[in-house]
Amino acid sequence: MTKRYYVVREDILPEAIIKTIQVKEMLSRGEALTVHEAAERAGLSRSAFYKYKDGVYALNELERERIATISMDLDHRSGVLSKVLSMVASLDGNVLTMNQSIPLQGFANVVISVDISQLTGELSSLVELLRSQAGVRKAAVIGQG
Structure with a gap:
């Protein structure tokens, strides 16, 4: 609805x-x-x-409130998710929610909702940085409001 x-x-x-x-x-x-x-x-x-x-x-x-939902496939390795969350925070994005699937075949899907109202730079830049991060197989915006 x-x-x-x-x-x-x-x-x-x-x-x-x-x-x-x-x-x-x-x-x-x-x-x-x-x-x-x-x-x-x-x-x-x-x-x-x-x-x-x-x-x-x-x-x-x-x-002022803008929320983006980002879906990512992350390698199932220690520290990958932590680095992703730190990257979002370093650009003044605020993670509001996070949902992670059980890792299968070496990776897990993670969906985060991020308050981007204070984001340093553009959302597309954040997504590109996420994609370039070691252990991130895929990153895409699946919703924005």
């Missing part, structure tokens, strides 16, 4: 949605150290915050 997004004027949003955004902003600015503290200050229950937090974004926050 494809996720659909809407741009909605703040004055018609339910109060819980507005307060969820306020809590997220307080946390990101460091005005509150915990969800409990921020939710209390905003007048929102923690359960309501957790219900909405992953689906509510300020428009500028949504524009």
Whole structure:
């Protein structure tokens, strides 16, 4: 199922949605150290915050977040995956999720989701660097959002 997004004027949003955004902003600015503290200050229950937090974004926050899904076939040797993850981190990519198959016939498929909003350089450059890494048989972007 494809996720659909809407741009909605703040004055018609339910109060819980507005307060969820306020809590997220307080946390990101460091005005509150915990969800409990921020939710209390905003007048929102923690359960309501957790219900909405992953689906509510300020428009500028949504524009910054970019995620790429990269599939790779890696040799089944010690250190190959570690070097790949270090390479992503060295370019300011942030690995969000990782799924690895059981190694068969000397290699394993690894799929990573990477936050590329702060990536140094282009995604295509990262993929080329991954392909040139010893132990990486194949690397390709299979999704980007």
